[in-house]
Amino acid sequence: MKIGIVCYPTFGGSGVVATELGKGLASEGHQVHFITYSQPARLDFFSENLFYHEVAVSQYPLFDFPPYESALASKLVDVVRFEQLDVLHVHYAIPHASAAYLAKQILRSYGIHIPVVTTLHGTDITLVGKDKSFKPVVQFSINESDGVTTVSESLKKQTLEFFDITRDIEVIPNFIDLERFFNKKREHFKKAIAPDDERILIHTSNFRKVKNTTDVVRIFHQVNQKIPSKLLMVGDGPERSNAEELSRQLGISSSVRFLGKQDAIEEILSVSDLFLMPSSSESFGLAALEAMACSVPVISTNTGGLPELNVNGVTGFLSDIGDVDDMAKNAIHILEDCPRLEEFKKAAYARAKDFDIKQILPLYERYYQKAIDSL
């Protein structure tokens, strides 16, 4: 198939899923065209089957708000026509699904009929989509898509609750490349971070409010009082300075390292013992899956799709949003006993295997074919 993929080209979960999916499809022999405003962060190699088309938005003094959606729709028309694409797969509803809808209508005037598959990732529904300034457009473009997928049962349920949806939604979960994400022995690196064999806790995110990064610091504060330990904070975003400030106030800043954005996240996860994800909303929790693939158990909240990934008492523990005491208690329970920690590590890896890209990719391929056949 010739597949067009539209996504946010950043480190965010939806961009990562879209890019890894495109790379996987290309290695299966499909021709994949990324159509985005800059090269996707994870598009770190090119092959004969991978193409990248940049959406450029012209700047005019009149434009206080450059019309990205129109530029994207025009680019989609251009790429679909000249590359003869079979299907468009847009990730994140706003503004990708509505731009694809517009492109589809324009293409009809050229006698071209292309199906649009929309994948909802989370905040496009739970935060942004609910906003009444976007809601009618989001609802319309979901209903007008030829296929709609969500990354968890929970997100499907929320979509059906928030919007008036008249079409079927398929759940296709996030996935992981187990050839890249696995536990690599990195003793030198581990020694550099934890010279006295302290336990290593880790959090990776974009440090948005929804990630509750100050709860990460509070949980670690309690763990650190009981267990010699270090905390790695990976990523960057609006809440980082608050988390840094809190670690100073709590007197633990010498045990907390803020590493900023990192490409080789699997290397850092490989030296870690426990992943902390106290988010107040998480449609799936890709960062937790990446940790589990590297044999790192997860302490998380029980929100959104997290219970569909993290098995309570087996691969980690689930707690109510904001229940820092419970999350700290569970973290200590896992970390204080070596054989128990090993059990949790093994179980985390075993669970990650259920989301192997090799199993999930065919689900998308079949779904594309169904959308093509439906036209």
Ligand code: GMT
């Ligand atoms: O988590 C983020 O802030 C990034 C966000 C995004 O929209 O790119 O990630 C969302 O999509 C990921 C991939 O499907 C999911 O694994 C994340 O759980 C989801 N984030 C939220 O729902 C907050």
